[in-house]
Amino acid sequence: MRRLLAVMTLLTLPGATARAQGMYLVGAAKVDVTPPPFDAAADAAMFPNCPAAVYTGPRLFGLQEPYIDRDGSGFFNYDGDVYCDANANGRYDGLYSSGGADHLIEWVHDPIDARAVAIGDGTKMAVIVTVESIGLFENQTKRMRAAVLAALPPGSDVTLVFSADHNESSPDSIGLFGAPDTGQGVGVNSGIDDYYMAFVVDRAAEAAVQAIQSAVPGRLRIAEVLPPADLPTHLSHNFPTTNDDRSPAAINPKLRIIQGVAASGAPIFTLLGLSAHNQQVGHAGDSETVTVGSRTLRVNRAVSDVLDQTSFTDIQRAWKDKRTRFVPNWEI
Numbered sequence: 373m374r375r376l377l378a379v380m381t382l383l384t385l386p387g388a389t390a391r392a393q394g395m396y397l398v399g400a401a402k403v404d405v406t407p408p409p410f411d412a413a414a415d416a417a418m419f420p421n422c423p424a425a426v427y428t429g430p431r432l433f434g435l436q437e438p439y440i441d442r443d444g445s446g447f448f449n450y451d452g453d454v455y456c457d458a459n460a461n462g463r464y465d466g467l468y469s470s471g472g473a474d475h476l477i478e479w480v481h482d483p484i485d486a487r488a489v490a491i492g493d494g495t496k497m498a499v500i501v502t503v504e505s506i507g508l509f510e511n512q513t514k515r516m517r518a519a520v521l522a523a524l525p526p527g528s529d530v531t532l533v534f535s536a537d538h539n540e541s542s543p544d545s546i547g548l549f550g551a552p553d554t555g556q557g558v559g560v561n562s563g564i565d566d567y568y569m570a571f572v573v574d575r576a577a578e579a580a581v582q583a584i585q586s587a588v589p590g591r592l593r594i595a596e597v598l599p600p601a602d603l604p605t606h607l608s609h610n611f612p613t614t615n616d617d618r619s620p621a622a623i624n625p626k627l628r629i630i631q632g633v634a635a636s637g638a639p640i641f642t643l644l645g646l647s648a649h650n651q652q653v654g655h656a657g658d659s660e661t662v663t664v665g666s667r668t669l670r671v672n673r674a675v676s677d678v679l680d681q682t683s684f685t686d687i688q689r690a691w692k693d694k695r696t697r698f699v700p701n702w703e704i
Contacts, residue, residue: 397492398632399587400641403579405503405572406483406675407433407467407543418567422456429453432478435567437465447476450552450561459566463551468563470506470544471656471672474552477543478673479664484542485677486576488583489632489641491592496529499580500643503572504677505536507546512573519577524584534576541676543568590640593631 408414410431416424419438427438430446439448439455448455448466455464469475484504491498501516513534520532536545543565544550550563599605605625607614612622628645656671663669 395493395591396589396632397490397494397497397587398590398592398634398640399490399583399585400632401488401579401582401586403486403488403575403582404483405486405505405575406480407435407477407568408571410434419456419458422458427454427456433467435465435565435571436467437567439464450554461566463561465565465567466551466563467565467568468544468550469540469673469675470542470546470549470563471540473549473558475549475673477675479667479669479675481541481674481676483677484539484675486572486579488576488579489643490580490583490587491632492584492587496531497584497587498531498533499583500533500535501576501580501583502535502537503576504539505542505545505572506538506540506548508534508536509546512545512569515573516576516580519573520580523577523581530584532580534580539677541674543675545569545572588634588640590632590634593629593633595629595631597627597629598625599627 411434412424414434415431415438418435422438424438427440429439429441429448431438436448437455437458439453441448442452442454443449448464450464457463459465467477469477486501486503488499488501499520516534517532520530521528524530544563545568547562547564549558551558551561554560607618607620607623609618613620614623615621630643632640632643634640658670658672660671661668662671
């Protein structure tokens with residue numbers, strides 16, 4: 373399976389002003405979409421019809437429906453536990469990891485976010501937002517778009533593109549795995565948490581608006597390069613990625629990069645297109661653990677953007693060597 377990963381790196385721009393001259397307006401923003409920790413006051417406001425004195429099951433994170441922990445496991449289970457179906461959607465809205473079935477998230481290895489870049493010519497603006505998530509449905513991107521347009525002046529000419537980077541170490545957003553197998557297959561009880569998705573919709577829209585509002589005059593730099601020779605590549609053994617003899621078939625090995633820079637030359641954003649499939653954390657086995665302080669934690673229950681961090685290191689290395697490695701390399 374292949375995907376397009378949009379890794380947008382934000383850098384501080386010192387001393388930039390709207391008086392700077394350039395061919396484009398370029399802006400960027402980053403907004404956190406990590407599930408927030410449990411907060412009793414926020415929880416009571418979100419679930420007023422689910423009394424805390426009744427639904428006492430522990431929750432490490434907010435944005436999850438209250439439940440009664442009858443089996444004493446410390447986490448919700450469909451077998452025996454009782455939950456408060458506050459939105460009447462017929463399922464438990466909890467933060468299941470998209471990396472495997474019945475993996476409620478237990479900890480945050482590193483934050484995840486929504487990142488946006490904005491490119492305009494003074495009259496029109498194009499905005500690309502990527503969310504660290506396994507995927508987004510059309511109804512969610514429509515809500516994101518509506519929220520952005522509502523925050524902008526009427527008649528704003530803005531093209532909006534919302535995407536997910538297929539991170540499988542994030543909350544289930546498409547019901548692919550998530551909740552436990554019922555015996556009729558994984559996904560019969562969806563692992564989507566509607567409260568978290570509403571949170572993501574708001575945050576992604578906020579990133580887009582911030583990118584637009586922060587735009588300054590600047591230029592675009594474009595480059596294309598093959599990955600560093602020492603970057604390991606593992607191809608899946610199925611068509612169309614590989615042929616029957618496991619030789620490469622339909623693959624795209626190139627890194628394509630767009631960088632927005634201010635008139636001073638200071639980088640605003642770096643946008644990287646890379647074909648990859650992030651499974652490092654979410655697909656770890658239950659036996660793979662890590663010790664954090666005094667706690668032993670299961671790797672596959674973590675929220676993480678590990679692949680983004682790895683990709684950023686590689687793109688920094690390639691970009692610094694662009695004079696000899698990048699073909700073509702130009703500025704527009």
